[in-house]
Amino acid sequence: MNKSLKKYSLSKSFIFKQLVLYAGLLWVTHIHAIDVNDFECGFSITEGEQSIRQFTLTEEIYPCLKQRQHTDLAVINNEGQVVPFRLTVPVQVVDRIPYKQSMAFYQEPVISAYKTGDQIRRIAQLTGVTSGSESDKQWQEKHVFYSSLILEKRDNHDRLKSITINSRNGDQPSSTTVVIEASDDLQHWTTLLRPNQLFFLPGSQADLHNNTFNFTVSKASKYLRLAALSNIEDFSQNIVSITGTYERVKNTPPPLQWFTVSQLEPLEKSGEWLLALPDLLPISRIRFTPASNIVFYQGSVYAQPYINSVAEADIKNIRKGGKEKIKELIKGAHKSRSTPEHSWRYLSSFTQYLLQTDTGYTASPEITVTTMQSKRWKFIFEQPQMLQADQLPKIEFGWQPPQITFIAQGSAPFRLVAGSAVAIKRIPFPNHLVFDKSIEAVEILAKITTDKKSSADEEIMPVKTYNWHTLLLWLVLIIGVTIMAVMAYQLAKKMGSDNN
Structure with a gap:
């Protein structure tokens, strides 16, 4: 009796282990695949031939981002799987x-x-x-x-x-x-x-x-x-x-991309001015163009680190609310939460001038700051007299476009997706594989636009899409738990009959 019971238990245990192994494999494939509908934007990438490819991020990508440090973008293949990639900022161009x-x-x-x-x-x-x-x-x-x-x-x-x-x-x-x-x-x-x-x-x-x-x-x-x-x-x-x-x-040094921002808005304290940016561009340089009859400015510059508090507060609710909750978070996550209650971070003092001499004009160097992604900037001017709005300089921000190097793993076409309510878990990029001659330059094409709603009926009753990996995973887990329950019941029944 004991031998047959032991043989029966081993057989059931082996079947259960096989189901657990299969469920683990399904789970691995599931976590590496992402749903493109969970991202705000998608961009196609030009085709290539080599295994290691590289492209430069463009300004059109940044309105889609909702997280700092580019943590909500990924490179995916045609199956929707995230491929290994890394993001770097070129320090210098070697000719x-x-x-x-x-x-x-x-x-x-x-x-x-x-x-x-x-x-x-x-x-x-x-x-x-x-x-x-x-x-x-x-x-x-x-x-x-x-x-x-x-x-x-x-x-x-x-x-x-x-x-x-x-x-x-x-x-x-x-x-x-x-x-x-x-x-x-x-x-x-x-x-x-x-x-x-x-x-x-x-x-x-x-x-x-x-x-x-x-x-x-x-x-x-x-x-x-x-x-x-x-x-x-x-x-x-x-x-x-x-x-x-x-x-x-x-x-x-690599060339910077420059853009002119809107006018400064006065704050409550005298001499303090607020400047709002629409996107999370990685700013590293600032320069002034003086107003008429003003040749000298001095003061300091501050920024508020961008924190998407809505997304951070609702991360726990993502697992509870399911896909519909995720989509709601993504749609509302683009609203900045860099509100005044978040402290200002000091970046640099500045002395900007444009002086006329007998040999021409002498201009001050650009303001260099630690790379910062923020939508709220504060400038404090320390002038002998308080500046009026028409005496403020025209301010330009400079940023260095980062580069993404990825491994073309899986089937083409490859795409860049950006703008997620949560940070994307990246697959570590093997740095020892990168050589200057083995990287193929590709480019980002125009943003991919998809009409998710084609009629009024679809707005009332949206079409649900199913993730078969998730359904199959739950099915295997349910079968495994059922087998375990049956094994436990039969084992208890056998032990009871033996005791009698």
Whole structure:
């Protein structure tokens, strides 16, 4: 009896475990899929071919946002699944500018070329030719190393990418094996390029040559040496010039997007003015255009951190109210709750001026603030006399558009959705997968508009859509609980009969 009962319990337990596992898999797929109807806006993304793609956020996205720090946007595939993505703000734009310049070169005397045992053993190690048991003198007599060419680099910090040796075209083929080394004092040398074949082969229609050497490593040395393993002394007579290809790296700050705001509104305290913004743009710069006959302003700037208190207060009600409650929250979440009861945050003091001199105008630098997303800004002017409304400056805000890098996982098309009552849980982006050359640039297209209500009847009786993942998940859980209840009842019944 006990054996059969034990076997029966194990069988039921195995079935229950399988149901729980299946329910877990359904739950995982459920939490990674989102309902696009829960977002205010959707934007299509241009197609691409590479797996890692990147686009820049545009100003049209920000009227849709309801949360700070871009926590209510996501990139989704055609199945509605959130793909791994990350949001970054470019700090600087790196421009790599290649250019060519002639290099001065000198013939090293034969007498000074590789006469010591250390140098002989070093070249032997580089070339793979070993002297074996022979003495250094006998080995040198058998394997003669000729003189070298010394190249002088430009006195700059640009990276040398390659060198090209230009020779006169002749009827006789010429070649040599060279090792390229670098030095700052002509005494201590470091290998940049291991043995490579340099040759010029004349042909009936065109010449075949291998005269360009690319460097995979860079070293900021003043001199280069082409150490020859054959008679480069005669060969150097045909060299016309040696050209170096350099790469200049120029780091520039990315361009800002500027927009002019509406007029300032006076507050209760004298000298304090309120400025309201319509969207949650990430502001990092402010600049003034002085009013007529006003050349100097000073004071401080404050902002209220944007807090969507309606959404935060009703997060707990989302689970209770279901999808209809979520939609109601989304429709009303766009109303700002940065009300006066929220404290002002000090950002920066400012001194703005536009002074005329004998050489023209001198303007103050822009006001730099910590990146802030707020709809309420306060400016306090500390002037000798209280400013009137027509004496206030025209204020411009500058912001740096962030970039989104995402993994094109799943089927296309991919979309950007923005504007949710709650923050979206993002899938961690594997940073080690990102390389400059592996990111494909794509763009955001126009906002996707959908007519959710096509008739008056639909307004009275909205069409309900069902999430089959959720329904199936609940069905599996109900079956599992039922099986557990039956198992518990039968187990108790068996135990009671055994006791009797």
